[in-house]
Amino acid sequence: MIEKNIEANNLFASVLSDVKPSPIHAFDEKVSDLPNILKLTIGEPDFSVPEHIKQAAVAAILADDSHYSVSAGTKQLRQAASHFLADRYDLHYDADTEILTTIGATEGLYAILSAILDENDEVIIPTPAYPVYAAMTRLNKGNPLLVDISQDNFILTPDHLRAILANHTHVKALILTNPSNPTGVTYSAEALSDLADVLRGTDVLVISDEIYSELRYDDQHVSMATFLPDQTLVINGVSKSHAMTGYRIGIIAGPAALITPVNMVHSFIIMTPSNPAMAAATEAFDSSLSASDTEKMKNAYRERRDLLVSKMTALGFEMATPSGAFYIFAKIPENLNQDDVAFAYDLVDQEKLAVVPGSGFGPGGEGYIRLSYAASMAMLTDAMARLSSYCENNSATRIG
Numbered sequence: 001m002i003e004k005n006i007e008a009n010n011l012f013a014s015v016l017s018d019v020k021p022s023p024i025h026a027f028d029e030k031v032s033d034l035p036n037i038l039k040l041t042i043g044e045p046d047f048s049v050p051e052h053i054k055q056a057a058v059a060a061i062l063a064d065d066s067h068y069s070v071s072a073g074t075k076q077l078r079q080a081a082s083h084f085l086a087d088r089y090d091l092h093y094d095a096d097t098e099i100l101t102t103i104g105a106t107e108g109l110y111a112i113l114s115a116i117l118d119e120n121d122e123v124i125i126p127t128p129a130y131p132v133y134a135a136m137t138r139l140n141k142g143n144p145l146l147v148d149i150s151q152d153n154f155i156l157t158p159d160h161l162r163a164i165l166a167n168h169t170h171v172k173a174l175i176l177t178n179p180s181n182p183t184g185v186t187y188s189a190e191a192l193s194d195l196a197d198v199l200r201g202t203d204v205l206v207i208s209d210e211i212y213s214e215l216r217y218d219d220q221h222v223s224m225a226t227f228l229p230d231q232t233l234v235i236n237g238v239s240k241s242h243a244m245t246g247y248r249i250g251i252i253a254g255p256a257a258l259i260t261p262v263n264m265v266h267s268f269i270i271m272t273p274s275n276p277a278m279a280a281a282t283e284a285f286d287s288s289l290s291a292s293d294t295e296k297m298k299n300a301y302r303e304r305r306d307l308l309v310s311k312m313t314a315l316g317f318e319m320a321t322p323s324g325a326f327y328i329f330a331k332i333p334e335n336l337n338q339d340d341v342a343f344a345y346d347l348v349d350q351e352k353l354a355v356v357p358g359s360g361f362g363p364g365g366e367g368y369i370r371l372s373y374a375a376s377m378a379m380l381t382d383a384m385a386r387l388s389s390y391c392e393n394n395s396a397t398r399i400g
């Protein structure tokens with residue numbers, strides 16, 4: 001039995017002292033129990049899972065599909081994912097050797113970082129970024145290189161990337177999020193091609209988190225793998241596109257030489273994914289009904305985005321161009337409190353409206369707030385009324 005007087009610090013890996021719980025969830029938990037709170041904090045689709053997808057999970061359970069699968073996931077799911085990537089993004093992966101089923105995008109990220117990182121290897125993370133990347137990099141004994149891209153419209157430019165590579169000799173990977181959480185910004189084909197030109201021939205792997213690829217409002221999604229297939233691992237899944245966050249199914253696609261070692265690590269972490277969840281994800285990727293399910297959700301998100309953009313612009317917020325995912329990342333107007341954490345708590349205190357402070361997403365997020373528009377139009381309309389009231393009451397130069 002562990003003696004009571006053993007200090008926790010002696011028991012746990014020293015890297016744990018560098019890792020904090022997700023700032024998004026920490027903030028969300030703090031404000032969740034307040035009466036009348038309206039939260040635009042969590043990136044969680046508010047739609048139900050389409051009926052035909054639910055039925056696929058039910059059928060798997062009733063058919064006693066209750067045994068271990070293989071660690072890469074069922075062949076049916078890998079084939080469905082392979083067809084999906086080919087149809088939607090013109091990406092071509094062999095279902096037998098180049099696709100892996102993971103427990104959400106989250107486990108996919110972790111398995112990749114575990115497979116590639118040696119102690120003190122560096123991972124480029126353009127910020128503001130999903131906070132999980134830096135935490136996972138540290139947990140795998142790597143060093144996150146948090147690079148502020150807020151001055152370049154929240155896009156990593158080829159010059160910036162070149163400069164980072166010139167100054168750092170231990171870079172193992174670049175994590176690219178496209179479309180981005182928290183900014184909603186998307187990379188054009190040209191921007192990706194230019195980055196690929198910088199990376200081609202180096203030993204740097206791109207971990208391309210494309211979990212929001214189906215939620216792109218103004219143009220068609222293009223994958224980094226189109227331009228740098230041999231050095232890219234694509235992460236995708238059904239969490240956001242099919243409102244299936246709780247089913248926990250993601251995929252990794254990449255060349256067999258990269259997928260094989262990642263699959264080995266992944267098999268030690270999870271053994272195999274859950275069969276009913278895989279049956280549901282197979283239906284989500286494969287069914288001809290899915291395109292219209294996703295389209296309906298996308299149209300609803302687009303309408304919500306347009307509402308927030310027009311209301312917030314009128315209130316004086318400037319924002320990153322929100323062309324994908326379901327987030328608005330907005331700069332706090334100069335006549336309001338510029339400390340994003342103080343601003344967010346004040347907004348909760350005065351108006352019972354919760355948004356996430358931007359600094360939780362890294363250096364490029366200071367002075368910003370993130371709003372998730374995975375919420376109903378009624379909630380968003382109410383949120384905008386509360387934000388407007390806050391701006392009116394707190395602005396140094398009061399409106400009107």
Ligand SMILES: Cc1ncc(COP(=O)(O)O)c(C=O)c1O
Binds near residue numbers: 107180237238245249
């Ligand atoms: C950029 C990004 N990647 C990955 C994830 C996690 O996806 P999953 O639920 O499939 O693990 C999220 C969830 O918010 C995300 O925003």
